[in-house]
Each structure stands twice: as C-alpha cells, then as structure tokens.
Amino acid sequence: MKNKSVKTVVKDELWGFQNSTPSFSSNGEYVLFTAKRNFEEDIFVYHIENEKLINLTNTGITENSPVWSPDGRYIYFTSNRFRPAYPFGLSDGRVYRLPLEKFNSEFKSDKYVKLFEDKSKEKKTDSLSNIIKKDSLSNNVNDKYTIDLTDILNRIELVSPDFGTQGDVFVTQKEDVTMAIYPSNHSENEYNLWMTTYSPFEKTKTEKIEGAKTFGTFIVKSSDKYYALLSGNINILNLESKKSEKIDISYIFRRNLKSEFSQMFTETWANVNENFYNETFHGLDWQKKRDEYSVFVPYIRSRSDLRVLITDMLGELNSSHTGFTSLGDEEKTFYSVSTLGTGIVWENKDPYKVSRIVAFSPADKRDIDLRSGDKLIAVNGVTLDMAQNREYYFAKPSLDTETDLTFQRKDSVINVKIHPESYSTIKNLLYDEWIAGNQERVDTKSNKKIAYAHMKDMGQSELNKFLIEMTTEAYNRDGLILDIRYNNGGNVHDNVLQFLSQKPYLKWKYREGALTIQPNFTPAGKPIILLTNEQSLSDAEMTTEGFKRLGLGKIVGTETYKWIIFTSGKALVDGSFYRLPAWGCYTLDGKNLEKEGVSPDIRVDMDFKDRLEKRDPQLDRAIAEILNQLK
Numbered sequence: 001m002k003n004k005s006v007k008t009v010v011k012d013e014l015w016g017f018q019n020s021t022p023s024f025s026s027n028g029e030y031v032l033f034t035a036k037r038n039f040e041e042d043i044f045v046y047h048i049e050n051e052k053l054i055n056l057t058n059t060g061i062t063e064n065s066p067v068w069s070p071d072g073r074y075i076y077f078t079s080n081r082f083r084p085a086y087p088f089g090l091s092d093g094r095v096y097r098l099p100l101e102k103f104n105s106e107f108k109s110d111k112y113v114k115l116f117e118d119k120s121k122e123k124k125t126d127s128l129s130n131i132i133k134k135d136s137l138s139n140n141v142n143d144k145y146t147i148d149l150t151d152i153l154n155r156i157e158l159v160s161p162d163f164g165t166q167g168d169v170f171v172t173q174k175e176d177v178t179m180a181i182y183p184s185n186h187s188e189n190e191y192n193l194w195m196t197t198y199s200p201f202e203k204t205k206t207e208k209i210e211g212a213k214t215f216g217t218f219i220v221k222s223s224d225k226y227y228a229l230l231s232g233n234i235n236i237l238n239l240e241s242k243k244s245e246k247i248d249i250s251y252i253f254r255r256n257l258k259s260e261f262s263q264m265f266t267e268t269w270a271n272v273n274e275n276f277y278n279e280t281f282h283g284l285d286w287q288k289k290r291d292e293y294s295v296f297v298p299y300i301r302s303r304s305d306l307r308v309l310i311t312d313m314l315g316e317l318n319s320s321h322t323g324f325t326s327l328g329d330e331e332k333t334f335y336s337v338s339t340l341g342t343g344i345v346w347e348n349k350d351p352y353k354v355s356r357i358v359a360f361s362p363a364d365k366r367d368i369d370l371r372s373g374d375k376l377i378a379v380n381g382v383t384l385d386m387a388q389n390r391e392y393y394f395a396k397p398s399l400d401t402e403t404d405l406t407f408q409r410k411d412s413v414i415n416v417k418i419h420p421e422s423y424s425t426i427k428n429l430l431y432d433e434w435i436a437g438n439q440e441r442v443d444t445k446s447n448k449k450i451a452y453a454h455m456k457d458m459g460q461s462e463l464n465k466f467l468i469e470m471t472t473e474a475y476n477r478d479g480l481i482l483d484i485r486y487n488n489g490g491n492v493h494d495n496v497l498q499f500l501s502q503k504p505y506l507k508w509k510y511r512e513g514a515l516t517i518q519p520n521f522t523p524a525g526k527p528i529i530l531l532t533n534e535q536s537l538s539d540a541e542m543t544t545e546g547f548k549r550l551g552l553g554k555i556v557g558t559e560t561y562k563w564i565i566f567t568s569g570k571a572l573v574d575g576s577f578y579r580l581p582a583w584g585c586y587t588l589d590g591k592n593l594e595k596e597g598v599s600p601d602i603r604v605d606m607d608f609k610d611r612l613e614k615r616d617p618q619l620d621r622a623i624a625e626i627l628n629q630l631k
Contacts, residue, residue: 009046010053013037016274017570018582020064026072029145034064039086039583043077043098045147056098056152062090070173072145074099076159076180078167087491087566093167095160095182095196101148102155106176106200159196161186161206166194168217172226172239176200179239183214191215193228195239209237212244257330260574261306262297268310268324268578269293271570272317277584282318289316303328310578319581320594321538321567326576338399339391340420343429344370351390352376354407358429359436362418370407370416377413378406394420431456438619442481445623449630454483458490458539470499470521479527479626485557485618489538491566497546500524527629528553529622532600537561542585544598549588555600556622562597 013036020041022033029048034041040062046053056075057063062085066077074097080090160166164186171180178198185191193212197205218229219237226237228244235244269290276286293313300306303326314322343361347353354374357363363370377384379393380403400420407414435454442452451474455462474480482500504522507515517525530547532540532555541564548555565581572578585593602625604618 009048009051010035010044012044015582017271017580018568020066023067025068025145026070027143027145030068032066032068032075034066040084043075054147054149056147056149059153060084062086063096064090065168067169067171069097069171069178071178072143073101073103074171076169076171078169081156087494090167092165094158094162095166095169095180096156097159097180098152099155099157101146108201111200160184160194164189170217170219172221181209181217181219181237181239183217193217193230193237193244195242207242209239210243211235211246212237257303257328258300261300261303264306264326264572264574264576265294265297265310267572269313271578272314272580275568275580275582276317276319277565277581278319284316284318286317289313303331314578317581319565320563321565321579321581323579324576325578326572326574328574336397337395338397339423340394340396340400340403341423341426342394342403342405342418342420343426346390350375352384352386358426359433361426361429362421363416368416368418369414371409374407374409374414376405377408378404380404381406437614438483438616441616441619442623445620446479446627449477450479450481450623450626451477452481452483454485455487455496455540457488458492458496458543460490460492462490463492463495466496467499470523474523475521477526478630479529480523481529481531481619481622481626483531483619484536484540484543485531485533486535487537487540488535489540489564491539493539493542493546496543497550497552500528500547500552501550524552527626529625530555531618531622532557532560532598533606533618534558534561537563539564541593541598545585545587545593548598548601554602554625555598556602556604556625557600557618558603558605559599560597562594564593 009031010033014033015036019036020034022031024031025045031046031048033044033046035044036042037058038060040060041064042058043056043063043066044053045056059081061079061081061083063077063079066075068075076095076097078090078093078095080092080094081096085091159169159180160182161184164184166182166184166186169180169182171178173179176199180196180198181193182196183191184194186194187208191214193209193214195207195209197207212228212230212235214228214230220227226239227247228235228237230244230246234247234249236247237244269286273286273290290313293309296309300309307324307326310324311322314324341362343358343363345355345358347355352375354370354372354376356372357370376390382393384390384393399422402417402419405416405418407416438454439452442450451469453466453469453474455466482496499521500523502519502522503524504517504519506518508518509515530544530553532544536544536557537560541560541562544555544560547553564585566583566585567579568582569577569579587593587596602621604621606616606618610617
C-alpha cells in the first residue's frame with residue numbers, strides 16, 4: 001500500500017463469485033485464501049516473503065470462509081467434513097479450527113508463579129516461568145508464525161455444536177480469551193448468532209447472542225466496540241452481556257435511474273466476463289460486444305429498455321442458461337389478473353359444457369357431483385352470456401378462495417361450490433394425468449412386470465418422488481422404465497445415477513428366513529430403459545450421458561435438447577438478477593454436451609399427430625425392449 005504496487009502471487013482456480021474472501025494473517029506474514037479442486041474449496045496459505053504456497057487441507061471436500069485467529073495459532077473455517085459441497089452447495093456445515101502447531105494449554109502452576117513475580121526486580125534474562133510461557137504461546141501477533149504440517153488434518157477441532165448448520169465465523173480476542181461468533185440454527189431451527197468462548201482453565205462455552213437473528217455474519221470491530229448488520233439494520237454487539245442493540249438510522253436516498261442503469265449494464269458485463277464457463281466465450285469477442293452495446297446505454301429510457309439491451313447482449317454468447325431480470329417500483333401496476341382454476345375440462349365445441357374432471361383438482365371432491373354434459377349457466381349468481389368468452393367469468397384481480405358455479409343438467413339445476421386453484425396448479429395436475437396414463441399403459445402391456453417412473457425435472461421434490469417409486473413399485477417388479485421426456489433440468493443427476501447403479505453383491509438371511517439381497521435396492525440388476533426426447537434438457541442431459549457411460553441400459557427416444565450448462569447467477573444491489581452459465585458439462589472424452597447433446601441407442605420419433613391420437617410409440621418400444629430382455 002505504501003507505493004501502490006500490485007503483484008500477482010497465485011494463479012489457480014479462483015472462481016470470481018464463489019470463492020471465499022482472501023485475507024492476511026494477523027501479523028501480515030501470510031495470505032490466506034481458498035481455491036477450487038474438483039469444484040471443492042481447499043484452504044491455502046501463501047508466505048509473502050519466501051513466496052511459498054501451501055495447501056493446508058487438500059481433502060476432496062469443501063473447507064471455506066477461513067479466518068486467522070488474532071493470536072495466530074488457529075485457522076477457523078466452515079466445512080461438512082463427511083461429504084462434498086457440490087452439486088448442491090455446502091449443507092449442514094460446521095465451524096472448525098485448525099491448530100497450526102501442537103500447542104499446549106497453559107498450566108495453572110505457571111500462572112500462579114507469575115502472580116508473585118516482583119516486576120521491579122525483573123531481569124533481562126528469561127526466568128523459567130517466562131520460558132514456559134513463551135513456548136506455550138509461541139505464535140503471537142508480532143512473531144513469525146510457524147506451521148507444522150505433520151498430521152495437520154488430525155488436529156482439526158470442532159468449534160460449533162454438532163447439530164444444525166453453522167458457518168461464516170468471526171473470531172476476536174480479548175487478552176487470553178478467544179471468542180468465535182457465527183450463525184447457527186441448532187436451537188429450534190432458528191438462525192441466530194452464537195458465540196463459543198475459549199478461556200484458560202475454564203470449560204468451553206457456547207452461548208446465544210440475544211436479539212441477533214441472522215443467516216450470515218457481517219461484523220466489524222471498531223476500537224473496543226463490535227457492530228453487526230442484522231436483517232438490514234446496524235446493531236451494536238455486547239459480547240459480555242451476549243446481547244445486540246439496534247441503532248436507529250434515518251437517511252434520505254434519491255436514485256438516479258439513468259446512472260443506475262449504466263452501472264447495472266457495466267456490472268453485468270463485467271461479471272459475465274469474469275465468470276462465463278467458456279474462456280473463449282464461444283469464439284465471441286466479449287470486449288468488443290461491450291463496446292458495441294454500450295453505445296445504446298445513454299438512450300435507455302426505461303427498465304424495459306435495459307432488459308432488452310442486456311438480454312440481447314447476453315444472447316450474443318450463443319449460450320443456454322442466460323437471462324436478465326429487473327423489476328422496479330416505477331413499473332408496478334395496480335391491476336393484475338388471476339385465473340380461477342376449477343379442474344373442469346370443457347368441451348371443445350361447446351365451451352360451457354363439462355367434458356370431464358381433472359383428477360385431484362378442486363372439482364374432484366367427494367361432495368361435488370359434476371358429470372359430462374352438465375352445462376354452466378351462472379358464476380357467483382351472475383347469469384352467463386353464452387356469446388361471451390368463458391374465461392371472462394374466471395379472470396379476477398386476485399385468486400378467490402371460493403366460487404359458486406351453477407349448472408343445468410337436463411331439467412335440473414345444480415349448484416356447486418369450489419375452492420379454485422391457480423392456472424399453474426391445474427396445468428401440473430394435467431401433467432400428472434399424462435403420467436398416470438403412461439403408468440396404466442405400462443401396467444397393462446407388461447402385466448405389471450415393469451415399473452414406470454417419470455421425472456418432470458431434476459429437482460429435490462421430483463427426486464423424492466423418484467426414490468419413493470424406486471422403493472415401492474420398482475422394488476417388486478422385474479424391470480424399469482425411467483421417463484425423462486419433457487424434463488426441464490435441475491441438479492440431482494448424481495443421486496439418480498447412484499441409485500440406479502446399485503447391483504446385488506451378496507445375500508443374507510435370518511434364522512429360517514428367506515435369503516435377501518444386499519443392498520436392499522438393486523435396480524442395476526434388472527433391465528432398465530431410459531426414455532428421452534428433444535425436450536429433455538439441462539440436467540436431464542447429464543443424467544442421460546451418465547446413464548449411457550455407466551452402461552445401465554438402453555436409451556429410447558430422440559436426441560436431447562443440447563441445452564446443458566450449469567448455471568449460477570448474481571443479484572445486483574437493487575435486486576436485479578442475471579443468470580450466469582458458470583461451468584460446462586463434458587463427456588469423458590471431452591465433448592461439450594451443450595454442443596453435442598446425447599443420442600439414443602434406439603431412435604423412435606413421435607409427432608404431434610401421435611399426441612393428438614393418444615399414441616406413444618416411444619413408450620411402446622421401451623416396453624417391448626424390456627419384455628424381450630425378460631424372456
């Protein structure tokens with residue numbers, strides 16, 4: 001800082017927006033940082049004087065958010081030491097500390113001797129007690145630090161409770177007392193700041209800081225006071241009383257949208273420049289594109305203009321998983337419309353006549369008796385104009401909690417009360433009906449020998465449904481069809497493939513009991529068909545490629561969508577958000593799935609006419625393939 005010089009000390013996998021914040025050791029001797037190894041963070045130290053780089057952890061799982069203790073003895077960090085963070089991110093993290101040497105704790109006898117030392121007659125030479133004290137506290141703020149790498153990972157100590165989730169630790173020290181402060185939800189599943197205190201000759205204590213509810217740690221020490229940002233408010237932390245006190249601040253803030261839009265454009269471009277998954281930007285001159293599009297920035301007149309401009313610029317990357325969203329108070333409108341979804345499917349040629357009822361919909365209840373042919377004549381007591389668009393009567397400014405429908409059935413009038421649901425809920429139920437029809441088709445054609453499972457996406461909810469299907473229906477059947485057509489991705493490919501990869505390896509039995517396979521579920525010991533189509537995208541493509549490489553079975557259908565980059569994203573300060581393709585997905589021989597897609601083993605096309613006439617040649621071929629293998 002004296003001569004404002006800059007020097008690059010390390011080149012490594014330092015992800016611009018997902019690495020821990022680097023820092024200096026307490027004595028300024030080392031730089032402390034993390035770098036990625038196979039998507040997991042390792043903790044490194046770089047010695048500034050001798051330019052030596054040391055990987056302290058090198059474990060294959062993530063250790064992040066490292067901080068050096070003020071006395072230089074420990075590095076505190078966050079980790080789940082039992083499983084990797086990716087692909088889901090760090091979960092069930094704990095706070096640990098790593099002693100840099102095999103430090104001995106203080107002895108009461110030495111402390112006792114020191115109480116009776118005559119400081120007026122203190123000699124320049126070290127007394128026995130001073131020698132012992134200097135040895136036990138060898139790493140002091142102004143000393144050179146030493147790091148003993150021998151069995152270093154075996155010295156790691158748990159700091160936080162061994163329950164819940166903790167992380168992002170702040171460490172401070174007052175004389176010989178060390179305090180580690182971090183958010184934790186181990187008590188009643190509510191995140192709050194907790195403090196673990198280390199004091200000589202006393203048992204370690206972990207105590208709650210009252211009034212400090214927060215998911216993260218943002219603490220600053222100024223002089224002898226501690227300030228924390230909690231729920232957007234500045235608070236004083238009193239570490240002695242274990243309490244926080246809000247500071248009331250009033251400030252008038254005026255926004256200049258023109259300047260703000262310019263800054264948003266620049267920040268979005270810069271973050272994509274730093275973090276886009278492909279270092280050649282798919283062959284695009286990204287710097288040049290910034291210059292081309294920045295010419296239009298002064299002419300932005302609305303947030304809509306900004307969205308169009310940035311989205312168009314991102315589109316130049318010729319990449320999936322991009323996008324920019326931004327909402328502002330100036331765009332808010334008073335009026336909005338919600339569709340009251342009833343679950344009634346109407347006749348195409350007579351839009352007020354009931355065709356059928358969607359299963360599990362609001363109209364599919366025990367006390368509702370609607371039949372095919374019933375004709376709607378009134379909604380909430382208003383007689384309908386049959387020349388009016390039917391949806392006119394179901395579009396409201398908000399989703400009503402109930403609606404009254406009146407139907408004509410021959411000579412009778414029937415009144416029905418329904419709790420409407422959103423359009424998206426009804427759409428999802430129609431999707432479920434399609435799945436149920438496929439299930440019935442497989443059951444009928446295979447005489448219930450083949451299990452059928454469909455995953456709408458690769459999210460946690462669908463993974464849970466998949467696992468339930470695998471441990472119920474698939475458990476008792478001789479083969480499996482896993483259908484990921486129309487699957488729009490997510491991030492559970494590894495969970496699915498790991499489950500499907502299980503093979504039988506032995507049997508066991510209880511006395512006079514039946515021989516039973518281990519493990520409990522062995523799908524890889526039976527025929528499996530994977531169904532894909534041109535709308536299987538993103539993580540569904542990862543699943544398909546993995547299925548093929550693991551040799552779990554045949555793939556039937558059409559080629560996947562070629563739309564697979566794992567995406568993250570960042571929020572700007574105003575809440576605007578841009579999607580950021582951050583890491584690519586490649587075959588074992590290095591082919592980019594975004595460019596290649598995954599081809600089926602057996603290609604079976606399916607057109608619109610097939611869908612209209614309720615034919616499914618892809619599913620039929622999958623059934624036939626498994627039945628042939630079961631002969």
